[in-house]
Amino acid sequence: MIKAIIFDMDGLMLDTENIALDSWNKAGKDFGYDISRELMIQAIGTTVKDTKKLLIKNMGKEFPFEKVREITMKHTKEYIEVNGVPVKKGLVEFLKYCRTExxxxxxxxxxxxxxxxxxxxxxxxxxxxxxxxxGDEVEKGKPEPDIFILASKFLDVEPEECIILEDSEKGILAAARANMIPIWIPDIITDSTIANNNAKYICKSLIEAKDLLKKLNDVI
Structure with a gap:
């Protein structure tokens, strides 16, 4: 029985992953580093702590992570100030449906x-x-299940009663490890054996996910 829904944010509700990838690349160039899109795709769904580990591993021990991250966030905020926060198609309708139900x-x-x-x-x-x-409120980030388990406790529902909506491989794996119901809605990564093998359902968009939820509710 479905009693709650837990949403990822970047790439799932907010169309912000491409902005972040571009911002990391720009910030890296400011400091003389080539932070490639391919490298930062590996950081999708990870905490700041794990992103730091990834970059230092690939850029070297002298990589000034905190300074580069600060400039990265500056570039992102500048984009959002001009263009606003881009939301995924169908998001508001999905949220309104859940509220109605x-x-x-x-x-x-x-x-x-x-x-x-x-x-x-x-x-x-x-x-x-x-x-x-x-991410800064749990000891272990995705793909460990900690963040989803904590969210279910705050919602006062059992893990197996929660749907998880995720766009990242790490998020889908975390949801499966939490014994929840993972729904994969691909964003940057569109071909993933990990997500395919661990997702209970796969939807092309939040619009499709809302239609799926309606069907599941009808079964209940």
Whole structure:
């Protein structure tokens, strides 16, 4: 029985992954580093701590992660100030449907609390969620299940009663490890053996995911 839905944020609700990839590349060039798109795709769905490990491993011990990340966020914020926060098609309709059906909702994002809250507020969707859990609030990030398990505790529902909506491989794997119901909605990564093998359902968009949820509710 489905009693709650837990949403990832970047790449799932907010169309921000490409912005982030471009911002990392620009910030890297500011410091003389080539931070490729291919490298940063490996960081999708990971916490700041794990992103730091990835970059230092590939860029070297002298890589000034904190400074580069600060400039990365500056580039991203500048883009958003001009263009706003891009939301995925069908998101608001999905959230309104869940509210109408009295389905509790949570956000479980690898992004830090301060930045995640800012994005959700600017996107005008923060009020839909009963709780928000962020990457800097768990010891182990995705693909470990900690963040989803914590979100389900805050929602006061059992893990197996939660649908997880994710765009990343690490998120889908974390949801499966949490004994939840993973729904994969591909974004940057569109071909994934990990996601295919661990997702309970695969949808092309949030519009399709909402239609699936309606069908599942009808079965219940």
């Amino acid at each position: 009295n389905i509790p909702m949570a956000v479980a994002t690898s992004t830090s609390r301060i930045y995640a809250t800012e994005l959700l507020e600017k996107a005008s969707i923060i009020e839909y969620f009963n709780t928000i859990v962020c």
